[in-house]
Amino acid sequence: MFGLSERSQQYLSRVQAFMKEHVYPLEAEILAEVTQTHGHGNWREWQVPEQIEALKAKAHEAGLWNLFLPDADLAAGLSTSEYAPLAEEMGRSIIAPEIFNCNAPDTGNMEVLYHFGTEAQKDTWLKPLLRGEIRSVFGMTEPQVASSDATNMETRIVADGDEVVITGRKWWSTGLGHPNAKVAIVMGLTDPDADRHQRHSMVLVPLDAPGVTIERMLSVFGDYDAPYGHGEVSFDNVRVPKSNVIGKLGAGFAIAQGRLGPGRIHHCMRALGAAERSLELMITRGMSRVAFGQPLLKLGDNGTRVAKHRMAIDQARLYTMYTANVIDSAGVRAAASEIAGIKAVVPTVLQNVVDDAMQIHGGGGLSHDYILTGFYAMARALRLADGPDEVHQATVLRQELKKYRQDKS
Known part of the structure; x- marks a missing residue:
């Protein structure tokens, strides 16, 4: 492929071989199982097919794991352009990105924690995500406003002593229905009077925190995209430690x-x-x-x-x-x-x-x-x-x- 480094080409060949040997032969069976057993909006019953978990273990053993992360110690240390063709190969199958631990929104969330998280945040959330033990959610879009303009966000993230309080509602939060989803990165309004791009903050919210309610999963053309899901979630005066803020308030x-x-x-x-x-x-x-x-x-x-x-x-x-x-x-x-x-x-x-x-x-x-x-x-x-x-x-x-x-x- 044009412009690929030798390292990128080597990884691409390995991903292609893995897809051919392990992913494509099971793809139809896995998708049929998901459709038959999870083709509804009751996310509480969703499970990750056993074949997916087995393939994840094989990918990890093969060294084809977290390839998106530009860190030579935690991953392969590939640049954006080196990883890009690998993402294309994974995109040929709907089930492939999770198998390589390179699926959205987890890759983006892991990058946020990698670049902006504290050591405590990395220990608590980034490391389990990198191991593929948990999944995460990103909450940005809201049902009450025109989300084409992200500055319209109304969900509040307000400091209160050593805590921040989150109040609002998000939807189309990808991965919300996954049985291993444990944490959401939520973006919301902190200071309405600040510059329009310094009003918002990001905060880590455990999905089992008091006041967090998963309202429903949303379907796309009747498909709920199980076991990941795109859901609507409400935050009713959810309190988390201020140490859960990513970066600082206003840096969203x-x-x-x-x-x-x-x-x-x-x-x-x-x-x-x-x-x-x-x-x-x-x-x-x-x-x-x-x-x-x-x-x-x-x-x-x-x-x-x-x-x-x-x-x-x-x-x-x-x-x-x-x-x-x-x-x-x-x-x-x-x-x-x-x-x-x-x-x-x-x-x-x-x-x-x-x-x-x-x-x-x-x-x-x-x-x-x-x-x-x-x-x-x-x-x-x-x-x-x-x-x-x-x-x-x-x-x-x-x-x-x-x-x-x-x-x-």
């Missing part, structure tokens, strides 16, 4: 910028892995099925669509890899335009190729007999979960216009 947005940079590369590369798998399924189906005396790919403009998807995926990958290199060389702030750009481009590329792959599969493409419905839900959700397309486009425009103002000054 600064921390979020660090969290959301590399994490967006991970999301986009996983989406590109799903796009590659979808294109493969589309081609295989289109060449093997015959209608009106011809393979499906020779009917209408199906063949042209394949070519267009090939070009779009390759372009999106180059855009994402370029963004990863900017992050590695100049930091997240320098990549503001590129990060926004890939968040707008990549999910749409995935959505388009999955839509055509579903069309080629006919009625089967709408069912859980194929992985396409999961990929489609992923694509459509990403166009909102990482912020709506329109916000990203506005960011790209703002960054672009800055260049002209600087040229004239």
Whole structure:
């Protein structure tokens, strides 16, 4: 692959071999089990399939564990651009990221604790997360406000002596239904009178703390994404020690910028892995099925669509890899335009190729007999979960216009 270091290429080959030998052969069985036994919103009954736990142990033993973390002692020490192709390979299967302990939102939460957490916070939460013993949640989006503008958050995080008090409601909190979810990083409003990007804080909230209530799981197109779930949770005067604040009060947005940079590369590369798998399924189906005396790919403009998807995926990958290199060389702030750009481009590329792959599969493409419905839900959700397309486009425009103002000054 273009631009990969020798170390990245070696890890990629190992991940590909692991996927081929261990993940793909069990994928259909695991997904069928989850659909049949967990296809409802009662998250209290959700369990992680035994096969997943066994595969996690194998991945750990194989040294394919926590590859996202840029630390040579705790992980492989890969840079953002070195890890990116590994994320793409994992994205080819819905079940793969957890198997390698590289699934959202845990990777982002672990990065927050790694970069901004105290030693006590790392001992209590980061180390168990790195071992894969627990899962975590990130609470940012709220049902009462337009979350496309994150400064609208109304959940309060207020200091009270040696404690902070959390009051409010979050939804679309990914991973909330997982049976091993133990802690949430919650972002909320601390000082309404401060600068708009210094008003908010992040705090670690154990999910068993008094006042924390998981209200429900939310479905995407009728699918609850068990055993992870995207849920709604309320905080009713929840008290935690002030030592649970990450960084300091008012530093929430600064921390979020660090969290959301590399994490967006991970999301986009996983989406590109799903796009590659979808294109493969589309081609295989289109060449093997015959209608009106011809393979499906020779009917209408199906063949042209394949070519267009090939070009779009390759372009999106180059855009994402370029963004990863900017992050590695100049930091997240320098990549503001590129990060926004890939968040707008990549999910749409995935959505388009999955839509055509579903069309080629006919009625089967709408069912859980194929992985396409999961990929489609992923694509459509990403166009909102990482912020709506329109916000990203506005960011790209703002960054672009800055260049002209600087040229004239």
